[in-house]
Amino acid sequence: MEFTTRHFLMAILLLMLSRAPQGSPATPCPACGNTTVPFPLSTTSTCGDQSYKIRCSSGTLIFDTLNNSYPIESIDAKSQRLVIQPAALVQNTCVSTDKVHQGIQLNSTLPFNITSSNTIVYLNCTLTLLQSPLNCSAASACHAYINATASAASCQSGPLCCTYRTGGSSNSYMIRVRDSGCSAYSSFVNLNSAQPVSRWPEPGLEIQWLSPRETVCGSQEDCDSATSTCGPDASSTIGIKRCFCHDGLVWDPIQGVCSKKITCQNPDGCGDSTKKKAIIAGSVCGAGAAIILAIIAFLLYKRNKRIKEAQARLAKEREGILNASNGGRAAKLFSGKEIKKATNDFSNDRLLGVGGYGEVYKGFLQDGTPVAVKCAKLGNAKGIDQVLNEVRILCQVNHRNLVGLLGCCVELEQPILVYEFIENGTLLDHLQGQIPKGRGLLSWTHRLQIARHTAEGLAYLHFMAVPPVYHRDVKSSNILLDINMYAKVSDFGLSRLAQTDMSHISTCAQGTLGYLDPEYYRNYQLTDKSDVYSFGVVLLELLTAQKAIDFNRAPDDVNLAVYVHRMVEEELLVDVIDPVLKNVATTIELETMKAVAFLALGCLEEKRQNRPSMKEVAEEIEYIISIASAKVVE
Structure with missing residues (x-):
């Protein structure tokens, strides 16, 4: 009797499956512990798609990489993503x-890749990064x-740490850990790094899988x-x-079945509405639209009023900031109408360049005087702060070797x-050939004069300005x-006024890679010697006509300062x-180049x-x- 009943129930189940509208699904895998395997x-x-293999071990799902295995923390079938648990740190x-496995390395022949939702924290990194x-x-x-993670306390003594957001492309397969890069991660x-570490999510690495194709078959x-044909x-x-x-x-790649095409989103059907319903709906929509338009008009009026009031307050605040120049001259204020007329309403053909702060345009004042007009980027609060800071600095100083501020x-x-x-452009443009015959026009005499002018301008900032000014972004x-x-x-824009009772300013290191004082980067202590370091790099650019950072040089010579220092140690300075200088230089000129x-x-x-101080540098260049x-007189 039990045997007959069981067969009868199985027959009913098979009949129900044969009449299911979506067709027969692919064989599902059994749950692993309490986790469903979609x-x-x-x-x-015997289940799922064999190209998408994972393992079930003692009730825990495991994801295998090329040479290691990681526990799976969660799976989201709808988004086709899973999260694995990254490796822990070796204790202490x-x-x-x-x-030992060089981190996480996925098999690029399988349909898995790392998503762009991951923020990687690299620890114990070498300075090459x-x-x-x-x-x-x-x-x-x-x-x-x-600082906030007990298990990472040993990383506090590491030379460097870094973060980056993974690429998420279909060829993103690895999180590499090695001696020549970083030793831990x-x-x-979906990390919001602005939150305190205590509110960060648990460590995890999100991996997505590609949508599977239709099931492979040998025959019908x-x-x-009922739903598909082998072809x-x-x-x-x-x-x-x-x-x-x-x-x-x-084909439904999430369920692994052939499903009906759904064109109607209404569960009650998509038949035509009656005329009465149409009239009611039209009346309601018309009245609703009128109310919405009235609300929008009122909100726009209020918004425009607030914007004008905010702009007036902001302009007044900026005027106060710019004119509070601590004994310096007040900046001349130009009207918006004057600026738009000078730049032809910020025409693209007047654009001179674009930087991190914003754009620079060429303009002409009413009397025909050519000017450079520098605008902070819209919505860039940092760029606006830098522009306002630049006004404050330039209102304090006045020197022939500093660019002159006409107003704001x-x-x-x-x-x-x-x-x-x-x-006549920038020194970098001339040295790198961006200006026709620019490098050829820079004779050794010209380059020495440029070095002297720059050194005198910086020496003025350090020793004559009150209070002293540290530029922080000296470069060609x-x-x-x-x-x-x-x-x-x-x-x-990055400059700082030094306080008379402080030998340094503690701040977050800012500047340009290749020119940045390594001691300033490590200690966040800004002094005049940080500008001296950057000027040293400029001197090397004048001497070599090479870039401060150039990845076309050998890997160990990417940094110009490191490269020249190595060549001097090997007694190859002349090389x-x-x-352009060396081929026409006299013996005395070569000696001054070495100096x-x-x-x-x-x-x-x-x-x-x-x-040395910038004053000492300027004196040495003069010598x-x-x-x-x-040599010329002789």
Whole structure:
């Protein structure tokens, strides 16, 4: 009797499945512990899709990489994603347990890849990563993680830590850990790094799987004849066949079945509405639309009123900030109308360049004077702060080797600066050939004069301005040349006024890679010697005509300062001198070139107390020029 009843129930079940509208699904895998295993994931050879294999071990799902295994924390079938648990740190060290496997390395032949939802925290990294696109700055979230995580306490003594957001492309397969990069890592899904570490999610790495194709078949017997037909896969080069859905059905990669095409989203049906319903609906919609339009009009009126009031308050606040110049001259205020007329309403043909702060346009004042007009980016609060800071700095100083500020405009949405126009481009443009014959026009005499002008401008900021000013972004692209090759230092957006009772300013390190004082980067202590270091790099650029950071050089020589220092140690200094100079140089000129190189290396001393002051640098350059001039007289 039990046998007959069981067979009867099975017959009823088979009859129900044969009449199911979506067709027969692929064989599902059994749950692993309390976790459901959705299609196409496969834990055995008889379920799921064999290209999507995972393992079930003692009630825990396991994801296998090329040379390691990681527990699966969660699975989301709808988004086709799973989260694995990253490797922990070896106890009392800053080394990940999977470092021996070089971190997480997925098999690129399988349909899995790492998503863009992951934020990777790299720990115990080498200093070579400063040249990478990773965020290794003092503001990186990795510092907060190390300080707030007990298991990462050993990482506090590491030389560097970095963060980056994974790419999420279909070819993103690895999180690499190695001696030449970083020795440890952690990963967080959908991390908001602005929150305290205590509110961060548990560590996890999100992996997505590609939508599976139709089920592979050998013959029609392998397919559900009611919903699909076994046929050749046109995209296959090895004769694979698949169960393709019948007309009117589509493949559902989440359920692994052929489903009916759904064109109606209304569960009650999609028949035509009655005329009465149409009239009622039309009346309701009309009345609702009228009410909505009235509300929108009122809100727009209130919004515009608030915007105008806010703009007026902002302009007044900016005027107060700019004119509070601590004894310096007040900035001349231009109207928005004057600025728009000068730049032809910010016409694209007047655009001179774009930087992190915003754009620079060429303009002409009413009397025909050419000017450079610098605008902060809309919505960029940092860029606006830098522009306002530049006004404050330039109102304190006045020197022939500093770019002249003519005034500013605070009426428009973003603050605007108006400078004297320096018509001959930047030093970097000349050295890198961006200006026709620019590098050829820079004779050794011209380069020495440019070095002297720049050094005198910086020495003025350090020793004559009250209070002293530290530029913080000295580089060849911030040195402008006029038609007579007279140099002027520009771009004071990152500058800081030094306080008279402080020997340094504790702040987050800012500047440009390749010019940044390593001691400032490590200690966040800003002094005049930070500008001296950056100027040393500029001297090397004048001598070699090479970029401060150039990935076309050998990996160990990417940094110009490191490269020249190595060549000097190997007694190959002459080999780094710009051939344009070296090929026509006299013996005395070569000696002065060597003198400039050794002066630059003095500026680049690791410890700032061993570097000369800018006043001493300017005097040394003056002495070198006198030697070169004596050669000319002879």
